Amino acid sequence: MGVIERHRPSLSCSSEGATALILRVAVTCDDTACMVLRSWVDGVRDRWPDSVTDWVPSKRSVLLQYDLLRCNLAMCAEEILAIGNRVLADVKLTSGQNRESPAHSWSIPVCYDGACAIDRSRLEDVLAMEWEQVIRMHLSSTYRVVAVGFSPGFAYMDGLPEALRLPRKSVPLLRVPKGSVAIAERQCGIYPVASPGGWHVLGRTSMDLFSPNRSEPSLLRVGDRVKFIRQLGTSGESPL
Amino acid sequence: MTAYARIRILRVGPLTQVQDWGRFGHQVAGVTRGGPLDEHAWAWANHLLGNPWNSVAIEIHAAPMALTVDQDRRFCVCGGGFAPWVDGERRSPWRTFLLRGGQLLELRGGEPGMRCYLAAEGGFRVRRLLGSAATVSREQLDGMQEGILETGAEIEVGAAGSFTPWSRFVPPDWVPDYAAPVTLDWVPCSGWFDLPESTREAFEAARFEVTASMDRMACRLRGADISGFPNGIVSEGIQRGTIQMLPGGQPMIMLNDHPTMGGYCKIGVVTARSCDQLVQCRPGSTVDFRAFSLVKAQHERSAFLRFFRGGVDFDPLAEVIAVND
Numbered sequence: 001m002g003v004i005e006r007h008r009p010s011l012s013c014s015s016e017g018a019t020a021l022i023l024r025v026a027v028t029c030d031d032t033a034c035m036v037l038r039s040w041v042d043g044v045r046d047r048w049p050d051s052v053t054d055w056v057p058s059k060r061s062v063l064l065q066y067d068l069l070r071c072n073l074a075m076c077a078e079e080i081l082a083i084g085n086r087v088l089a090d091v092k093l094t095s096g097q098n099r100e101s102p103a104h105s106w107s108i109p110v111c112y113d114g115a116c117a118i119d120r121s122r123l124e125d126v127l128a129m130e131w132e133q134v135i136r137m138h139l140s141s142t143y144r145v146v147a148v149g150f151s152p153g154f155a156y157m158d159g160l161p162e163a164l165r166l167p168r169k170s171v172p173l174l175r176v177p178k179g180s181v182a183i184a185e186r187q188c189g190i191y192p193v194a195s196p197g198g199w200h201v202l203g204r205t206s207m208d209l210f211s212p213n214r215s216e217p218s219l220l221r222v223g224d225r226v227k228f229i230r231q232l233g234t235s236g237e238s239p240l
Numbered sequence: 241m242t243a244y245a246r247i248r249i250l251r252v253g254p255l256t257q258v259q260d261w262g263r264f265g266h267q268v269a270g271v272t273r274g275g276p277l278d279e280h281a282w283a284w285a286n287h288l289l290g291n292p293w294n295s296v297a298i299e300i301h302a303a304p305m306a307l308t309v310d311q312d313r314r315f316c317v318c319g320g321g322f323a324p325w326v327d328g329e330r331r332s333p334w335r336t337f338l339l340r341g342g343q344l345l346e347l348r349g350g351e352p353g354m355r356c357y358l359a360a361e362g363g364f365r366v367r368r369l370l371g372s373a374a375t376v377s378r379e380q381l382d383g384m385q386e387g388i389l390e391t392g393a394e395i396e397v398g399a400a401g402s403f404t405p406w407s408r409f410v411p412p413d414w415v416p417d418y419a420a421p422v423t424l425d426w427v428p429c430s431g432w433f434d435l436p437e438s439t440r441e442a443f444e445a446a447r448f449e450v451t452a453s454m455d456r457m458a459c460r461l462r463g464a465d466i467s468g469f470p471n472g473i474v475s476e477g478i479q480r481g482t483i484q485m486l487p488g489g490q491p492m493i494m495l496n497d498h499p500t501m502g503g504y505c506k507i508g509v510v511t512a513r514s515c516d517q518l519v520q521c522r523p524g525s526t527v528d529f530r531a532f533s534l535v536k537a538q539h540e541r542s543a544f545l546r547f548f549r550g551g552v553d554f555d556p557l558a559e560v561i562a563v564n565d
Contacts, residue, residue, distance in 0.1 A: 017509025018430045018537035020479055054267040056500050063477025065267075069549070074534060147475060149270040149500040152379055193380050206516030210269070212370050212381060218269035239474050 011040075011084040013077045019068050019155045021077070023084065024061045030146070030158075034223040035103075036084070036091055037062050043083040048073065058147050089238040103223040107203050108190070109231035110181050112138075116204035118173070118180070123200055126166050135230065137161045138202060143188055148218055153192035153210030156222040160188050172198035179204045181228070192218075206231075244365065245397040246309045249389055250344075253303020255377070256389045257366030258364060259357075261294045264371035267500045271381075273480065277355060277456060280416070280516040281319030283548040285359035286409045288316050288336050289360040290401060291548040295363035296373045300390065301355045304310075304348050311341040314361040318410070320353010320520045330352050330505075335409035336361075353418035353520040360399030376484075376497050378457070405473055420522040426483060428508040430471070435507070439468030443507075444529070448491065454525040456497040459518055461527065465489050475503040481510040492524040493518060511537050513544065 001067055012024045023040060026083050034057075040152035041062050045052045056063045064126065066073045068137075073080065112135045124131055145156035150156075168184045176182070180191040182199035191197060192210035209219045220226070259282065262275025276282030276299060286295045300322055316336045317324045324331045325346040331337045339345050347358065366373045367386060375387025389395075407535065432440065448461035466489030478484065482494040484504035493510055494502065503541070509531060522529065 014430050015427070016506075017427050017479065017481055018511060018534065018541040020509070022429070022476070053264045054266045054273070056474045058501055059474050061476050063479065065479060072538065074538065124457050131501060145503060148268065149475075152266075152269060152271045154270055161559050195378075195380055210381075216269070217266065217271070217370065221268075230460060 004148075011036075011081055011088065013084070015074050016063065017081050020063055020065045021080070022061050022063050022074055023080070025084075026060070030059065030144070031223075032091060033060050034144075036088055038221075038223055039087040039090070040084045043087060044080055045074075047079070048076075048082065055148070055221040066105075067159075104221070104226060105227070106220065107227050107229050108181075108202040108207050110205050110228045111231045111237075112203040113232070116180075118176075119182075120202065123166075123202060127164065129163070134164065134202065137164055138183070138188075139228055139230060143228075145220050145224045145226065146187075148222060150189075150219060151191070151193060151195045153218040153220070154189055155209070155218075155226075157188045157226055158186065160186055166200065168198040169200065170230040172196050173201075175199060177204065178217060179209070181205055190220075203228075224237050243311070244399060245309055245313045245360075245362070247307050247309045247360070247364075247395050247397060248397075249305070249307045249391060249393045251304070251306040252389050252391055252393075253305065254303070254388075255301045256303075256305060257375040257377070258296050258366050258373055258387045258389070258395075259299045260296045260373045261374075262496065263370055263374045267477070268369050270500050271370060271379065272500055274372070274456075276357060276530075277496055277519040278319055278357070278516045278520040279512060280544075282359075283544075284334065284356045284410050284414075285316045285318040285357040286363070287523050287548055288334075288410065289314055289359055289361040290538065291359060291363045292325075297357040297359040297364055299357055300347055300357060304356075306344060306346045306347060308342060308344055309339050309360075309397070313339055313400060315339050315345065316359050317347065317356050318359075319356030320416075321351055322347040322349055322356045323351050324358075332409070333418050334415050337408045354522060355519065357446065357539070360397045361400045365396040365398050376456075378497060391531070399526055416517065416563070418517075421431065422517045422521055422527045423530050424510050424514040424518060424524070424527055425530050426508045426510045426514070426539070427534055427537045429506060431455065431505055432507040435505075437466045439466060441467045442468075443489070444531070447526055447528045450518070450521045450523055450525050450527060454495075454519070456495055458495055458498060459493045461491045461493065469505045472503045473505055475501040476506065478502040478506065479509065481512065481515050483510060484509050495519065509513060509537075512541055548563055 010026045016022050025033050025036050048071050051066045054065040136240050141159045143159040144153045146158050147156040176191045177195040178194045180201045181203040182201045184199040259276045262273035285297050314336050317333045323333050327343050446463045448463040451460045451462050453460040469485040471487045478494050484492045486503050
């Protein structure tokens with residue numbers, strides 16, 4: 001315990017403008033940061049359910065927007081930090097044990113064939129790999145959602161194998177079809193709705209990643225794990 | 241007059257769209273807030289008509305518009321860029337007017353400012369998506385495109401209150417002068433204090449020009465190059481008003497349809513009232529920045545919300561009476 005106390009990572013809570021706070025956690029481990037931030041925000045939302053109007057998690061921080069007239073959270077920073085420290089203590093205490101993670105694991109079926117793989121020939125060229133090899137490498141990894149943004153439900157996922165890393169396209173595609181699974185730099189992403197995009201599309205999923213009618217419209221949340229599984233044949237498109 | 245009325249759009253330019261206050265609670269899923277670019281003008285338009293806070297109004301940006309209504313209804317236009325004309329006769333903006341069934345309402349350009357809001361007594365009844373009628377054209381969600389109005393579109397207008405022959409108007413002292421120079425009040429955040437002192441001094445002394453690169457997502461400003469801003473940060477949540485500094489020292493002020501996250505250096509947040517003024521600036525106008533304390537910014541924001549929204553429990557009638565007294 002003494003060790004934990006001395007090396008307690010620092011949390012901070014500061015204002016960003018009149019109606020937002022930024023909560024930050026300084027730890028080296030992505031997993032811990034994600035877990036702490038997720039539970040911390042949940043704690044703050046439970047404490048002030050009417051006042052917190054929006055929250056945007058990223059790698060080491062959460063931007064929390066609030067309704068100034070319901071509760072001015074800028075004056076509650078001490079209590080917010082206390083909630084964070086309680087969360088941190090919990091995470092530390094249970095680390096290494098079989099704790100229940102709030103994160104989900106998903107298996108997402110992907111069709112890598114035919115028209116689904118829009119950028120197949122470019123990827124084969126640039127990566128100098130056979131298509132089957134590209135697919136095998138892409139399937140081999142477990143990805144972690146590090147952010148949701150850009151467009152509704154678009155999840156940025158870390159964990160792309162080294163050999164598949166390449167820069168974004170210099171000219172974005174005007175309309176990337178819904179469900180497209182794409183890669184760029186160190187990340188993999190799925191386009192939940194048709195939108196412009198500069199990532200290289202290697203397949204398509206029929207899974208609905210964003211649906212306004214669900215209580216949680218976005219399927220993927222920050223911290224979730226994703227494995228892709230190969231779906232032969234179709235996801236609305238027949239292989240050519 | 242309890243029945244719904246219906247407007248019919250005879251002519252409309254691109255980007256004319258419906259907006260309520262915005263979509264909240266979904267930024268975690270990457271859905272941005274939307275809502276009126278000029279909250280102040282939008283709020284007055286609904287407020288004068290006695291519409292509840294969060295009523296839907298039409299945001300008009302680029303081109304003139306013409307419409308008719310099938311039964312008598314009061315309307316109001318607040319904001320810049322356009323004024324209402326009824327059957328060829330100009331009416332004042334920032335003032336309610338009666339449009340009789342079958343009369344022609346045109347919004348004609350040539351006024352100072354960039355965009356305005358058309359509100360109808362009873363509010364426009366449009367489909368809500370994720371709890372809001374706000375239109376965010378870039379999100380391309382099913383149903384979202386209905387919020388962009390097209391020629392021939394019809395929109396239902398909610399039931400109106402009891403008839404009174406009097407117009408209501410925004411007291412002249414409250415009507416903004418969109419041609420006047422704009423000072424953007426902003427609250428610095430932690431990214432500002434991490435900058436070298438020379439960079440901060442250069443920014444504080446600088447004046448900027450509003451560029452043509454302004455849309456519902458962001459407004460770019462141009463000024464002398466200022467060095468010392470980091471190339472980028474790990475992407476973080478951003479909001480309406482966030483000032484992101486591009487590496488050369490050019491500020492980008494995020495507006496209502498901002499992506500939920502941004503990776504440029506964040507130095508602070510422009511107040512909501514100053515965002516309202518910024519979006520009415522023509523390209524080429526000059527703006528400067530004035531640092532605000534958090535106290536002042538919160539005071540200004542809560543006064544605005546209390547006035548228009550009426551605190552936590554909103555009572556529109558009590559508010560309108562208070563204004564006229």
